[in-house]
Amino acid sequence: MVVTRLLCRYLSPRRFSSAVQTVAFFAGLVLVSYLVYTTFLSPRASPAATVLSRIQRAGRSVGEGYVRVVDDESRRGPGEQGEGVRLSGEEKTRGEEDMKKWFMNLVASDKISLDRSIRDARRDECKALSYDLSKLPRASVVIIFTDEAWTPLMRTVHSVINRSPPELLEEVILLDDNSQxxxxxxxxxxxxxxxxxxxxxxxxxxxxxxxRAKLAGAHVATGEVVVFLDSHCEANHGWLEPLVARIGENPSAVVCPVIDYINAHDLQYSGDPFAQSVGGFTWSLHFTWEPLPESEKQRRKSPTQYIRSPTMAGGLLAANREYFFRVGGYDEEMDIWGGENLEISFRVWTCGGSIEFIPCSHVGHIFRDGHPYNMTGRGGNKDVHGTNSKRLAEVWMDDYKRLYYLHRSDLKTKDVGDLSERHKLREKLQCKPFKWFLDNIVPDKFVPDENVQAYGMLQAVIGGVKMCLDTLQQDEKGSYGMGVYYCQGGGSSAQLISLARDGRLRRETSCAHGVVRERETRGTVVMRSCRENGDEWKRVGDLLRHSDSGLCLSVRGVKSGEKIIIEACDATAPEQQWKFLQKNED
Ligand code: LR7
Ligand code: MN
Known part of the structure; x- marks a missing residue:
């Protein structure tokens, strides 16, 4: 209208009408070419790209009013910049109640914007990388949930949309696992x-x-890459590009972002730019964090490069969708929770792929102390982690499954369903033996009964009664004093100990240290993480001699359930005679 009015003012009526025709003609031409371009020629038109570019072009919301929110350092308010939320009075009390029911503080979560800003958790070298988005594979993000609370769930969705380049986001799939x-x-x-x-x-x-929820999500996904997330995450700046870039480069890499810590009490987001961990496992088949191995430090040329990890935590990962299914997806017979993370790790490595951590990709996860949902599996199974893990041990660990059964002898005869499909898969893919995984991917993993000087129950005789070295049910994560207890004939895992090749007297992760005060001839034996080395012990006949102090392991004056000591060696003292017994020997 403005244009017409201007034209009216400066042109005569006759010239005006022909000018209007010319303008209309060119305007029509432009419009038609635009439509042809957007309909047929526009590169990589996709729901995400079009929706979001429309949003950006129009500078206004679509549907009920969603606008892609870009982080802004000036944002202020509860939880902004990833800060924790401090509550007081009645809210504080309600928040504490939430911790019991939800294992996270929903009063705090509900106060925080679904689009809250969080600080960029990447290191500078990562921020400096640039990607040609038109060359990267696109991703379907699958978020599985069962009865997740509203704000953590929606904040996961918002963070993914806000912080993913529209060009790379095929879709977000919310897989509702029968929420009530x-x-x-x-x-x-x-x-x-x-x-x-x-x-x-x-x-x-x-x-x-x-x-099975993850499998179902991957089945409906259409992106070249499938990304799985838990339903209480926050995607950080630039999280998606390095994941899909690595998969584009190597489709058999199954990759994980760095998992940043979101505190369940106040929702504080703590980024970890220098993430220097990889995944490990225990023989009871739980996931562990381990320090970055020397070999990886040597191999990596830059801090932005992927890190090879023996295992993954489970929740946050991305894979080429076709490769994910080709290498066996997940074991459909695993129920509810647990085991699938180690299963996919052992399987991918031994069947020719790799598990990698991508240091430039960060995603926060709310770490909860419990599960706010029913953990009972099919047929009233209350031990889903145990039975899922038995399936993985049986299929992927060859004879090393014996080490799982040391911890779970109760499961030896337990029926965990048909395994033939998984065995067939392993056969079809010609996967390498578990020993290959141990030798090549976790060469430092301690195998308690292999390459050791001695292994078994360490038995001494007190007043005619056979006693065995025993953890006395203490938490082996911290440091604890070793004790003795009546020998458990079945080979209870709490009584198994190895004298390793290197002379360390050890269990899976803890090593025996002799503790002696200066000038004393008597001391205690403390088990501490083997990462702090561990003392050397030598067998001299049936004596066990602590090299640093020269004192010997002894049960003098020690009763069942009490801690053992070290004292001056005496080859004739009955309290110092130790025998390694295999589990079924008397
Ligand atoms: O029956 C269920 N159905 C579901 O859809 C049970 C759970 N779920 C959903 C649930 O709503 C959540 O979104 O599955 C997701 C994971 O459940 P969580 O958050 O209770 O599990 P977690 O974070 O305690 O567990 C970790 O280990 C699991 C083992 O099976 C899975 O691999 C989880 O995905 C995994 N989470 C992570 O690895 C996040 C990082 C933690 C670390 C380290
Ligand atoms: Mn979780």
Whole structure:
């Protein structure tokens, strides 16, 4: 209109009408070419890219009003910049109650914007990298949940959309594993409409458990890459590019972001730019964090390069979707929670792929002390971690499964369902033996009964009664004094100990230290993490001599349930005679 009025003022009526025709002609031409371009020629048009670029172009919201929120250092308010939320009075009390029911503080979470800002957790070398987005594979992000609370769930979704380049985000799949809470039904369906089809809700009307839920999510996903997230995460700045870039480069790499810590009490986000850990495992088949091995420090040329990790924590990972299925997805018969993280780790490595941590990709996760949902599996199974782990041990660990059964002898005869499909998969993919994994991927992993001087129950005789060295049920994560207890004939794992090649007297992760005060001839034996080395012990006949102090292991004056000592060696003292027994020997 403005243009027309201007033209009116400066042109005569006759010239005016022909000028209008010319303008209209060119305007039409421009419009038609634009439509042809956007419909047929526009590169990589996708729901995400179009929705978001439309949002950006129009500078206004779509649907009910969603605008991609870019982090802004000036944002202030509860939880902004990743700060924790401090509560007081009645709110504080309600927050504490949430901790019991939800294992996270929902009063705090509900105060925080779903688009809260968080500080960039990457190191500078990562921020300096640039990517050609048009060359990277696109990702479907699968978020699985069962009865997750609203704000942590939606903050996961918002953070993914806000911090992913639209060009790379194929879709977000919310895989609802049979949630019962009302707000996760109609309200959720309505809420996601604002994302114009970018966010899809898929529901299961029977509980799948998180392993089958992840599989179901991957089956509906269409992106070249599938990314899995827990439903209480926050994607950090630039999180997606380095994940998909690595998969583009090597489709058999199964990659994990650095997992930043979000405190469940106040939702404080703590980034860890110098993440220097890899994943490990215990023989009871739990995931552990381990320091970055020397070999990786040597191999990596730059701090932005991927880190080879023996295992992954489980929740946050990305893979080429075709490769993920080709290498066996997950074991469908694993129920509810647990085991799938080590299973995918052992499987991917031994079947020709790799597990890698991507130091430039950061995602926060709310660490909870418990599970706010029912953990009972099919047939009333209350030990899903145990039975899932037995499936993985049976299929992937060859004879090393014996080390799992040392911890779980109760499961030896337990029926954990049909394993033939998984055995067939291993056969079909021609996967390497578990020994290869131990030798090549975790060469420092201690195998208690291999390459050792002696292994078994360490027995001494007190007043005619056989006693065995025993952890006395203490937590082996910290330091603890070694004791003795009546020998457990079945080979209780608490009584098994190895005298390693290197002379350390040790269990899986803790090593025996002799502690003697200066000028004393008597001391105690303390078990501490083997990372702090551990003292050398020598067998001299049936004596066990502590090299540093020259004192010997002894049960003089020690009763069942009490801690053992070291004292001046005496080859004739019955209290100092120790025998390594295999579990079924008398
Ligand atoms: O039956 C279920 N159905 C589900 O959909 C049980 C759970 N779930 C959902 C749940 O809502 C959540 O989104 O599955 C997700 C994971 O459950 P959590 O958050 O209770 O598990 P977790 O964080 O304690 O457990 C870790 O180990 C699990 C072993 O099976 C899974 O691999 C989780 O994904 C994994 N989480 C992480 O690795 C996050 C980082 C933690 C670390 C280190
Ligand atoms: Mn979790």
């Amino acid at each position: 809470r009302e707000e996760l039904k109609g309200k959720l369906d309505d809420y996601v409409k604002r994302f114009d089809g970018l966010v899809k809700v898929v529901r299961k009307n029977v509980r799948h458990g998180l392993i």
